[in-house]
Amino acid sequence: MALDDIDVSDKVLICGGGIGGLALGVALAKVGIPAVVLERGEQLRSAGAGIRLQTNAWHALEQLGVADTLRKEHIRMESLEVLRDNGRYLGGATYRDDEENRGVVRNELIIALAAQLPNGSLYLSSDVQSVKIDERGNGVAVLRNGKELRPKLLVGADGVNSRVTKALGLSSVTYSGQVGIRAIARFKEGIPNFDRVTRGIMGGPNGEFDLLFPLTDKIMYYASVFSLPEVEAKTFNNEKALQYLHSNAKHIAEQFNIPLWLSHIKPEDIYAHQLKDRAPDKDKAWGKGTVTLIGDAAHPTTPFLGQGGAMALEDSVELAAMLNSMTKSEGGWEKASPQAIAEALRAFELKRAPRCHDMVQLARNNGAMMCMKRSWLGVLLRDLFIMVAARLTRVSFYTNWDVKLAA
Numbered sequence: 001m002a003l004d005d006i007d008v009s010d011k012v013l014i015c016g017g018g019i020g021g022l023a024l025g026v027a028l029a030k031v032g033i034p035a036v037v038l039e040r041g042e043q044l045r046s047a048g049a050g051i052r053l054q055t056n057a058w059h060a061l062e063q064l065g066v067a068d069t070l071r072k073e074h075i076r077m078e079s080l081e082v083l084r085d086n087g088r089y090l091g092g093a094t095y096r097d098d099e100e101n102r103g104v105v106r107n108e109l110i111i112a113l114a115a116q117l118p119n120g121s122l123y124l125s126s127d128v129q130s131v132k133i134d135e136r137g138n139g140v141a142v143l144r145n146g147k148e149l150r151p152k153l154l155v156g157a158d159g160v161n162s163r164v165t166k167a168l169g170l171s172s173v174t175y176s177g178q179v180g181i182r183a184i185a186r187f188k189e190g191i192p193n194f195d196r197v198t199r200g201i202m203g204g205p206n207g208e209f210d211l212l213f214p215l216t217d218k219i220m221y222y223a224s225v226f227s228l229p230e231v232e233a234k235t236f237n238n239e240k241a242l243q244y245l246h247s248n249a250k251h252i253a254e255q256f257n258i259p260l261w262l263s264h265i266k267p268e269d270i271y272a273h274q275l276k277d278r279a280p281d282k283d284k285a286w287g288k289g290t291v292t293l294i295g296d297a298a299h300p301t302t303p304f305l306g307q308g309g310a311m312a313l314e315d316s317v318e319l320a321a322m323l324n325s326m327t328k329s330e331g332g333w334e335k336a337s338p339q340a341i342a343e344a345l346r347a348f349e350l351k352r353a354p355r356c357h358d359m360v361q362l363a364r365n366n367g368a369m370m371c372m373k374r375s376w377l378g379v380l381l382r383d384l385f386i387m388v389a390a391r392l393t394r395v396s397f398y399t400n401w402d403v404k405l406a407a
Protein backbone atom coordinates (compact mmCIF):
# COMPACT_ATOMS: atom_id res chain seq x y z
CA MET A 1 0.00 0.00 0.00
CA ALA A 2 1.31 3.49 -0.83
CA LEU A 3 2.34 5.58 2.15
CA ASP A 4 -0.27 8.19 1.19
CA ASP A 5 -3.01 5.59 1.65
CA ILE A 6 -2.09 4.10 5.00
CA ASP A 7 -3.79 4.89 8.26
CA VAL A 8 -1.23 5.24 11.05
CA SER A 9 -3.67 6.38 13.73
CA ASP A 10 -3.49 2.94 15.39
CA LYS A 11 0.25 2.41 14.78
CA VAL A 12 3.71 3.34 15.97
CA LEU A 13 5.40 5.54 13.38
CA ILE A 14 9.19 5.15 13.37
CA CYS A 15 11.01 7.97 11.65
CA GLY A 16 14.33 6.56 10.34
CA GLY A 17 15.27 3.09 9.11
CA GLY A 18 18.82 2.80 10.41
CA ILE A 19 19.99 0.31 13.04
CA GLY A 20 17.66 1.64 15.76
CA GLY A 21 14.55 2.20 13.63
CA LEU A 22 14.67 -1.23 11.98
CA ALA A 23 15.45 -2.94 15.29
CA LEU A 24 12.47 -1.24 16.93
CA GLY A 25 10.20 -2.27 14.03
CA VAL A 26 11.31 -5.89 14.56
CA ALA A 27 10.97 -5.73 18.36
CA LEU A 28 7.45 -4.26 18.17
CA ALA A 29 6.37 -6.91 15.66
CA LYS A 30 7.58 -9.56 18.11
CA VAL A 31 5.31 -8.20 20.85
CA GLY A 32 2.36 -7.68 18.49
CA ILE A 33 2.36 -3.88 18.26
CA PRO A 34 1.79 -2.58 14.69
CA ALA A 35 4.46 -0.22 13.38
CA VAL A 36 5.57 1.53 10.20
CA VAL A 37 9.18 2.52 9.49
CA LEU A 38 9.88 5.53 7.25
CA GLU A 39 13.37 5.72 5.73
CA ARG A 40 14.40 8.62 3.54
CA GLY A 41 17.04 6.62 1.63
CA GLU A 42 16.00 5.11 -1.71
CA GLN A 43 17.46 1.85 -0.57
CA LEU A 44 18.54 0.33 2.71
CA ARG A 45 22.13 1.26 3.16
CA SER A 46 24.11 2.08 6.25
CA ALA A 47 27.07 4.42 5.98
CA GLY A 48 30.15 3.14 7.74
CA ALA A 49 31.36 -0.13 6.19
CA GLY A 50 31.65 -2.16 9.39
CA ILE A 51 30.59 -1.99 13.01
CA ARG A 52 31.99 -3.58 16.16
CA LEU A 53 29.26 -5.27 18.17
CA GLN A 54 30.00 -6.23 21.75
CA THR A 55 28.25 -8.52 24.25
CA ASN A 56 25.27 -6.25 24.97
CA ALA A 57 24.59 -5.78 21.25
CA TRP A 58 24.58 -9.57 20.77
CA HIS A 59 22.12 -9.98 23.65
CA ALA A 60 19.82 -7.50 21.88
CA LEU A 61 20.30 -9.18 18.49
CA GLU A 62 19.34 -12.50 20.12
CA GLN A 63 16.07 -10.93 21.26
CA LEU A 64 15.50 -9.60 17.75
CA GLY A 65 16.10 -13.02 16.19
CA VAL A 66 19.01 -12.04 13.94
CA ALA A 67 22.06 -13.02 16.00
CA ASP A 68 22.57 -16.46 14.47
CA THR A 69 22.26 -15.18 10.89
CA LEU A 70 24.98 -12.61 11.55
CA ARG A 71 27.19 -15.07 13.44
CA LYS A 72 27.46 -17.38 10.42
CA GLU A 73 29.97 -15.22 8.48
CA HIS A 74 31.26 -12.82 11.09
CA ILE A 75 34.30 -13.71 13.14
CA ARG A 76 34.20 -13.99 16.93
CA MET A 77 37.18 -12.15 18.35
CA GLU A 78 39.44 -13.74 20.97
CA SER A 79 41.23 -10.73 22.39
CA LEU A 80 41.84 -7.01 22.40
CA GLU A 81 45.27 -5.38 22.26
CA VAL A 82 46.03 -1.71 22.85
CA LEU A 83 49.39 -0.67 21.38
CA ARG A 84 51.52 2.35 20.61
CA ASP A 85 52.17 3.20 16.97
CA ASN A 86 55.77 2.02 17.47
CA GLY A 87 54.43 -1.46 18.26
CA ARG A 88 54.75 -1.34 22.06
CA TYR A 89 52.03 -3.31 23.87
CA LEU A 90 50.17 -1.23 26.49
CA GLY A 91 47.30 -3.41 27.65
CA GLY A 92 44.40 -5.57 26.61
CA ALA A 93 42.26 -8.55 27.48
CA THR A 94 41.39 -12.05 26.40
CA TYR A 95 37.63 -12.25 26.08
CA ARG A 96 35.82 -14.63 28.42
CA ASP A 97 33.32 -17.19 27.14
CA ASP A 98 30.44 -14.93 28.22
CA GLU A 99 31.84 -11.97 26.27
CA GLU A 100 30.95 -11.90 22.59
CA ASN A 101 32.77 -9.48 20.30
CA ARG A 102 32.38 -9.51 16.54
CA GLY A 103 32.55 -6.88 13.88
CA VAL A 104 29.88 -7.11 11.20
CA VAL A 105 29.47 -5.64 7.74
CA ARG A 106 26.98 -2.81 8.38
CA ASN A 107 24.80 -3.49 5.39
CA GLU A 108 24.44 -7.11 6.46
CA LEU A 109 23.21 -5.99 9.87
CA ILE A 110 20.69 -3.65 8.21
CA ILE A 111 19.55 -6.33 5.75
CA ALA A 112 19.19 -8.96 8.50
CA LEU A 113 17.03 -6.60 10.59
CA ALA A 114 14.89 -5.51 7.62
CA ALA A 115 14.28 -9.16 6.70
CA GLN A 116 12.55 -9.65 10.08
CA LEU A 117 10.07 -6.81 9.54
CA PRO A 118 6.47 -7.71 8.70
CA ASN A 119 5.71 -7.28 4.96
CA GLY A 120 4.71 -3.79 3.98
CA SER A 121 5.89 -2.08 7.16
CA LEU A 122 9.01 -0.40 5.69
CA TYR A 123 8.68 2.62 3.39
CA LEU A 124 11.82 3.75 1.54
CA SER A 125 12.25 7.18 -0.13
CA SER A 126 10.05 8.53 2.68
CA ASP A 127 11.65 11.68 3.98
CA VAL A 128 9.96 13.19 7.02
CA GLN A 129 10.33 16.89 6.24
CA SER A 130 9.30 18.16 9.64
CA VAL A 131 7.74 17.04 12.88
CA LYS A 132 5.24 18.89 15.06
CA ILE A 133 3.92 18.11 18.48
CA ASP A 134 0.28 19.17 18.84
CA GLU A 135 -1.38 20.72 21.89
CA ARG A 136 -2.30 17.27 23.26
CA GLY A 137 1.30 16.05 23.05
CA ASN A 138 0.81 13.86 19.97
CA GLY A 139 3.42 13.78 17.21
CA VAL A 140 2.66 14.79 13.62
CA ALA A 141 5.08 13.81 10.84
CA VAL A 142 4.92 15.96 7.70
CA LEU A 143 6.00 14.32 4.43
CA ARG A 144 7.55 16.01 1.40
CA ASN A 145 4.17 16.27 -0.35
CA GLY A 146 2.71 18.04 2.68
CA LYS A 147 0.74 15.02 3.88
CA GLU A 148 0.48 14.88 7.68
CA LEU A 149 0.73 11.54 9.46
CA ARG A 150 -0.80 11.41 12.96
CA PRO A 151 0.28 8.12 14.56
CA LYS A 152 -0.69 6.70 17.93
CA LEU A 153 2.98 6.95 18.94
CA LEU A 154 5.85 8.66 17.12
CA VAL A 155 9.47 7.53 17.55
CA GLY A 156 12.44 9.53 16.28
CA ALA A 157 15.10 7.06 15.12
CA ASP A 158 16.44 9.56 12.60
CA GLY A 159 20.02 9.76 13.77
CA VAL A 160 22.39 12.47 14.88
CA ASN A 161 20.67 15.36 13.02
CA SER A 162 17.19 14.20 14.03
CA ARG A 163 14.17 16.33 13.12
CA VAL A 164 12.17 14.70 15.90
CA THR A 165 14.83 15.77 18.43
CA LYS A 166 14.52 19.32 17.09
CA ALA A 167 10.72 19.26 17.47
CA LEU A 168 11.24 18.19 21.10
CA GLY A 169 13.40 21.27 21.62
CA LEU A 170 16.53 19.37 22.71
CA SER A 171 19.91 21.03 22.33
CA SER A 172 21.94 20.39 19.21
CA VAL A 173 25.00 18.17 19.00
CA THR A 174 28.57 19.26 19.77
CA TYR A 175 31.54 18.59 17.48
CA SER A 176 34.05 16.55 19.48
CA GLY A 177 37.07 18.02 17.68
CA GLN A 178 37.74 14.74 15.88
CA VAL A 179 37.05 13.17 12.52
CA GLY A 180 36.48 9.44 12.09
CA ILE A 181 37.19 7.34 9.00
CA ARG A 182 35.77 3.85 8.56
CA ALA A 183 36.76 1.52 5.75
CA ILE A 184 36.83 -2.12 4.78
CA ALA A 185 39.57 -3.95 2.90
CA ARG A 186 38.43 -6.97 0.88
CA PHE A 187 40.67 -9.99 0.17
CA LYS A 188 39.30 -12.48 -2.36
CA GLU A 189 41.72 -15.17 -1.22
CA GLY A 190 41.34 -14.50 2.49
CA ILE A 191 43.03 -12.08 4.90
CA PRO A 192 46.82 -12.67 5.04
CA ASN A 193 48.12 -13.68 8.52
CA PHE A 194 44.56 -13.82 9.77
CA ASP A 195 44.03 -13.75 13.55
CA ARG A 196 41.12 -13.01 15.90
CA VAL A 197 42.62 -9.98 17.62
CA THR A 198 41.15 -6.46 17.74
CA ARG A 199 44.05 -3.97 17.68
CA GLY A 200 43.83 -0.36 18.82
CA ILE A 201 46.90 1.69 17.86
CA MET A 202 47.63 5.03 19.51
CA GLY A 203 50.07 7.76 18.62
CA GLY A 204 50.82 10.29 15.91
CA PRO A 205 51.20 14.04 15.65
CA ASN A 206 47.43 14.74 15.44
CA GLY A 207 46.38 12.32 18.14
CA GLU A 208 45.66 9.55 15.65
CA PHE A 209 43.93 6.40 16.88
CA ASP A 210 43.60 3.42 14.56
CA LEU A 211 41.50 0.30 14.96
CA LEU A 212 41.91 -2.94 13.04
CA PHE A 213 40.02 -6.22 13.15
CA PRO A 214 38.57 -8.80 10.76
CA LEU A 215 34.82 -8.84 10.07
CA THR A 216 34.93 -12.12 8.12
CA ASP A 217 37.90 -14.22 7.00
CA LYS A 218 37.99 -12.08 3.82
CA ILE A 219 37.07 -8.61 5.06
CA MET A 220 39.25 -6.45 7.31
CA TYR A 221 37.84 -3.39 9.09
CA TYR A 222 40.04 -0.34 9.43
CA ALA A 223 39.03 2.81 11.32
CA SER A 224 41.11 5.88 12.00
CA VAL A 225 40.25 8.85 14.22
CA PHE A 226 42.20 12.08 14.60
CA SER A 227 41.83 15.67 15.78
CA LEU A 228 40.88 18.34 13.25
CA PRO A 229 39.62 21.92 13.72
CA GLU A 230 35.91 22.24 12.90
CA VAL A 231 36.37 24.47 9.83
CA GLU A 232 38.59 21.84 8.20
CA ALA A 233 36.41 18.95 9.40
CA LYS A 234 33.42 20.41 7.52
CA THR A 235 35.14 19.86 4.17
CA PHE A 236 36.83 16.57 5.06
CA ASN A 237 35.03 14.08 2.80
CA ASN A 238 35.35 10.45 1.67
CA GLU A 239 37.78 11.42 -1.14
CA LYS A 240 40.17 13.17 1.24
CA ALA A 241 39.94 10.24 3.66
CA LEU A 242 41.93 7.74 1.55
CA GLN A 243 44.64 10.33 0.93
CA TYR A 244 44.78 10.97 4.67
CA LEU A 245 45.06 7.25 5.51
CA HIS A 246 48.07 6.91 3.19
CA SER A 247 49.91 9.76 4.88
CA ASN A 248 48.86 8.55 8.35
CA ALA A 249 50.39 5.13 7.60
CA LYS A 250 53.89 6.66 7.74
CA HIS A 251 54.01 6.94 11.53
CA ILE A 252 52.70 3.43 12.23
CA ALA A 253 55.17 0.57 12.68
CA GLU A 254 55.55 -1.87 9.75
CA GLN A 255 54.30 -4.82 11.81
CA PHE A 256 50.72 -3.48 11.52
CA ASN A 257 50.74 -3.88 7.72
CA ILE A 258 48.82 -0.65 7.11
CA PRO A 259 49.89 -0.31 3.42
CA LEU A 260 48.54 -3.82 2.78
CA TRP A 261 45.09 -2.97 4.17
CA LEU A 262 45.03 0.35 2.32
CA SER A 263 45.84 -1.30 -1.01
CA HIS A 264 42.65 -3.39 -0.67
CA ILE A 265 40.21 -0.58 0.20
CA LYS A 266 37.91 0.48 -2.64
CA PRO A 267 36.80 4.15 -2.75
CA GLU A 268 33.15 3.11 -2.22
CA ASP A 269 34.10 1.30 0.99
CA ILE A 270 35.42 4.34 2.82
CA TYR A 271 33.41 6.82 4.93
CA ALA A 272 34.48 10.00 6.74
CA HIS A 273 32.45 11.59 9.56
CA GLN A 274 32.76 14.54 11.88
CA LEU A 275 32.31 13.08 15.36
CA LYS A 276 29.52 14.66 17.39
CA ASP A 277 27.78 13.89 20.64
CA ARG A 278 25.20 15.04 23.16
CA ALA A 279 24.84 13.36 26.54
CA PRO A 280 21.20 13.14 27.64
CA ASP A 281 20.39 14.51 31.10
CA LYS A 282 20.82 11.70 33.59
CA ASP A 283 17.54 12.21 35.41
CA LYS A 284 15.31 13.80 32.78
CA ALA A 285 13.00 12.22 30.21
CA TRP A 286 13.81 13.23 26.62
CA GLY A 287 10.33 12.84 25.09
CA LYS A 288 6.95 14.55 25.42
CA GLY A 289 3.42 13.15 25.26
CA THR A 290 3.33 10.25 22.82
CA VAL A 291 6.67 11.14 21.20
CA THR A 292 10.02 9.58 22.06
CA LEU A 293 13.49 9.04 20.65
CA ILE A 294 15.88 6.11 20.32
CA GLY A 295 19.50 5.65 19.21
CA ASP A 296 21.59 8.58 18.00
CA ALA A 297 18.53 10.83 17.93
CA ALA A 298 18.36 10.50 21.74
CA HIS A 299 22.03 10.11 22.70
CA PRO A 300 24.48 10.68 19.84
CA THR A 301 27.92 9.54 20.90
CA THR A 302 31.50 9.46 19.71
CA PRO A 303 32.73 5.97 18.75
CA PHE A 304 35.38 5.58 21.48
CA LEU A 305 33.52 2.76 23.23
CA GLY A 306 32.02 1.26 20.06
CA GLN A 307 28.61 1.52 21.68
CA GLY A 308 26.38 3.88 19.64
CA GLY A 309 24.83 1.12 17.56
CA ALA A 310 24.63 -1.18 20.57
CA MET A 311 22.70 1.46 22.54
CA ALA A 312 20.27 1.86 19.63
CA LEU A 313 19.70 -1.92 19.75
CA GLU A 314 19.28 -1.85 23.54
CA ASP A 315 16.77 1.03 23.21
CA SER A 316 14.68 -0.90 20.71
CA VAL A 317 14.41 -3.96 22.96
CA GLU A 318 13.73 -1.92 26.11
CA LEU A 319 11.11 0.30 24.47
CA ALA A 320 9.25 -2.66 22.99
CA ALA A 321 9.41 -4.49 26.35
CA MET A 322 8.03 -1.43 28.17
CA LEU A 323 5.20 -0.95 25.64
CA ASN A 324 4.42 -4.65 25.80
CA SER A 325 3.91 -4.63 29.55
CA MET A 326 1.84 -1.42 29.34
CA THR A 327 -0.29 -2.97 26.58
CA LYS A 328 -0.94 -6.06 28.67
CA SER A 329 -2.13 -4.02 31.64
CA GLU A 330 -4.34 -1.86 29.37
CA GLY A 331 -6.02 -4.94 27.87
CA GLY A 332 -4.42 -4.67 24.41
CA TRP A 333 -2.68 -2.13 22.14
CA GLU A 334 -6.00 -0.99 20.62
CA LYS A 335 -7.23 -0.01 24.08
CA ALA A 336 -4.03 1.72 25.24
CA SER A 337 -4.78 5.37 26.01
CA PRO A 338 -2.44 8.26 25.05
CA GLN A 339 -1.85 8.77 28.77
CA ALA A 340 -0.81 5.15 29.34
CA ILE A 341 1.49 5.34 26.30
CA ALA A 342 3.03 8.61 27.53
CA GLU A 343 3.65 7.07 30.97
CA ALA A 344 5.35 4.04 29.42
CA LEU A 345 7.54 6.30 27.26
CA ARG A 346 8.65 8.39 30.25
CA ALA A 347 9.43 5.22 32.20
CA PHE A 348 11.50 3.98 29.24
CA GLU A 349 13.40 7.28 28.93
CA LEU A 350 14.11 7.57 32.66
CA LYS A 351 15.38 4.00 32.73
CA ARG A 352 17.66 4.55 29.74
CA ALA A 353 18.92 8.09 30.53
CA PRO A 354 21.54 7.28 33.22
CA ARG A 355 23.15 4.45 31.24
CA CYS A 356 23.16 6.41 27.98
CA HIS A 357 24.46 9.53 29.72
CA ASP A 358 27.36 7.58 31.25
CA MET A 359 28.14 5.86 27.97
CA VAL A 360 28.32 9.17 26.04
CA GLN A 361 30.51 10.72 28.76
CA LEU A 362 32.80 7.71 28.99
CA ALA A 363 33.22 7.66 25.19
CA ARG A 364 34.01 11.39 25.23
CA ASN A 365 36.63 10.94 27.97
CA ASN A 366 38.10 7.92 26.20
CA GLY A 367 38.34 9.96 23.00
CA ALA A 368 40.25 12.74 24.75
CA MET A 369 42.69 10.16 26.09
CA MET A 370 43.04 8.05 22.95
CA CYS A 371 43.45 11.03 20.62
CA MET A 372 45.88 12.95 22.83
CA LYS A 373 48.27 14.98 20.72
CA ARG A 374 52.00 14.37 21.19
CA SER A 375 53.18 15.85 24.46
CA TRP A 376 55.68 13.57 26.14
CA LEU A 377 54.26 14.01 29.66
CA GLY A 378 50.63 13.60 28.60
CA VAL A 379 51.40 10.52 26.51
CA LEU A 380 53.52 8.98 29.29
CA LEU A 381 50.70 9.43 31.82
CA ARG A 382 48.14 8.11 29.32
CA ASP A 383 50.21 5.02 28.57
CA LEU A 384 50.77 4.34 32.28
CA PHE A 385 47.05 4.74 32.93
CA ILE A 386 46.18 2.21 30.21
CA MET A 387 48.74 -0.29 31.53
CA VAL A 388 47.34 -0.08 35.07
CA ALA A 389 43.65 0.14 34.10
CA ALA A 390 43.93 -2.91 31.80
CA ARG A 391 45.12 -4.95 34.79
CA LEU A 392 42.52 -3.67 37.23
CA THR A 393 39.25 -3.58 35.25
CA ARG A 394 37.54 -5.57 32.54
CA VAL A 395 37.89 -3.44 29.41
CA SER A 396 34.28 -4.14 28.57
CA PHE A 397 32.55 -3.60 31.95
CA TYR A 398 29.95 -1.37 30.23
CA THR A 399 28.67 -4.20 28.01
CA ASN A 400 26.85 -5.76 30.94
CA TRP A 401 23.24 -5.50 29.71
CA ASP A 402 20.69 -8.23 29.07
CA VAL A 403 17.00 -7.27 28.94
CA LYS A 404 14.41 -9.71 27.62
CA LEU A 405 11.80 -8.56 25.12
CA ALA A 406 8.85 -10.35 26.62
CA ALA A 407 8.69 -11.11 30.32
Ligand SMILES: Cc1cc2nc3c(=O)[nH]c(=O)nc-3n(C[C@H](O)[C@H](O)[C@H](O)COP(=O)(O)OP(=O)(O)OC[C@H]3O[C@@H](n4cnc5c(N)ncnc54)[C@H](O)[C@@H]3O)c2cc1C
Pocket residue numbers: 015016017018019020021038039040041048050051052053126127128129157158159160162163180181182273275294295296297301302303306307308309310311312
Ligand atom coordinates in the same frame (compact mmCIF):
# COMPACT_ATOMS: atom_id res chain seq x y z
C1 LIG B 1 33.34 6.56 13.06
C2 LIG B 1 32.22 5.83 13.78
C3 LIG B 1 32.44 4.53 14.23
C4 LIG B 1 31.41 3.86 14.94
N1 LIG B 1 31.65 2.60 15.39
C5 LIG B 1 30.69 1.96 16.12
C6 LIG B 1 30.91 0.64 16.59
O1 LIG B 1 31.96 0.05 16.34
N2 LIG B 1 29.93 0.05 17.32
C7 LIG B 1 28.74 0.67 17.59
O2 LIG B 1 27.87 0.06 18.26
N3 LIG B 1 28.49 1.90 17.12
C8 LIG B 1 29.42 2.57 16.38
N4 LIG B 1 29.18 3.82 15.89
C9 LIG B 1 27.88 4.47 16.21
C10 LIG B 1 26.76 3.97 15.32
O3 LIG B 1 27.10 4.10 13.96
C11 LIG B 1 25.50 4.78 15.57
O4 LIG B 1 25.33 4.98 16.94
C12 LIG B 1 24.28 4.06 15.01
O5 LIG B 1 24.35 4.01 13.60
C13 LIG B 1 23.00 4.75 15.46
O6 LIG B 1 21.90 4.15 14.85
P1 LIG B 1 20.57 4.99 14.60
O7 LIG B 1 19.61 4.05 13.97
O8 LIG B 1 20.18 5.68 15.85
O9 LIG B 1 20.98 6.14 13.60
P2 LIG B 1 21.46 6.02 12.09
O10 LIG B 1 22.25 4.79 11.87
O11 LIG B 1 22.10 7.33 11.75
O12 LIG B 1 20.12 5.87 11.27
C14 LIG B 1 19.22 6.95 11.10
C15 LIG B 1 18.41 6.67 9.86
O13 LIG B 1 17.37 7.65 9.77
C16 LIG B 1 17.26 8.07 8.43
N5 LIG B 1 16.70 9.43 8.47
C17 LIG B 1 17.30 10.55 8.94
N6 LIG B 1 16.47 11.60 8.84
C18 LIG B 1 15.32 11.13 8.31
C19 LIG B 1 14.10 11.74 7.97
N7 LIG B 1 13.91 13.05 8.15
N8 LIG B 1 13.10 10.98 7.43
C20 LIG B 1 13.31 9.65 7.24
N9 LIG B 1 14.46 9.01 7.54
C21 LIG B 1 15.45 9.74 8.07
C22 LIG B 1 18.69 8.01 7.89
O14 LIG B 1 18.70 7.92 6.48
C23 LIG B 1 19.21 6.75 8.57
O15 LIG B 1 18.98 5.59 7.80
C24 LIG B 1 30.16 4.51 15.18
C25 LIG B 1 29.95 5.80 14.68
C26 LIG B 1 30.96 6.46 13.99
C27 LIG B 1 30.70 7.86 13.47
